[in-house]
Amino acid sequence: MPEKTKPILCGKCRVPVEIVMLNEDRESARCGTCGMQATLHEAIRTVGDYIVDNMAHQVIEDLKTRAPGDRFMHISERFSEVFQYDFVVELSV
Numbered sequence: 001m002p003e004k005t006k007p008i009l010c011g012k013c014r015v016p017v018e019i020v021m022l023n024e025d026r027e028s029a030r031c032g033t034c035g036m037q038a039t040l041h042e043a044i045r046t047v048g049d050y051i052v053d054n055m056a057h058q059v060i061e062d063l064k065t066r067a068p069g070d071r072f073m074h075i076s077e078r079f080s081e082v083f084q085y086d087f088v089v090e091l092s093v
C-alpha cells in the first residue's frame with residue numbers, strides 16, 4: 001500500500017517548508033520564503049493543532065447544516081475566528 005504523505009506548509013506563505021538537519025538528532029522545519037523556523041517537533045505539533053481545530057470547525061458547520069437556526073451560533077462564532085498557525089497542511093475538502 002503506497003504511503004500518502006502531505007508536506008508541511010508554512011502557515012503564512014503556504015509553501016512546503018524545508019526540513020533541515022541541525023545535528024544528528026535534531027531537525028528543523030524552515031520556510032524558504034519568509035525564513036520562519038521551528039524544530040520539526042514543534043512544527044508537527046502545530047500542524048496537529050491546526051488539523052484538530054479544522055475538524056472541530058467542520059463538525060460545527062455540519063451541525064449547523066443539520067440544525068439550522070441560531071442554536072449553534074454561539075459555538076460557531078468561537079470557531080470562525082481566524083487562527084494563525086505557523087505551520088499547516090493542505091486539508092482535503
Ligand SMILES: [Zn+2]
Pocket residue numbers: 010011012013014031032033034035036
Ligand atoms: Zn513562510
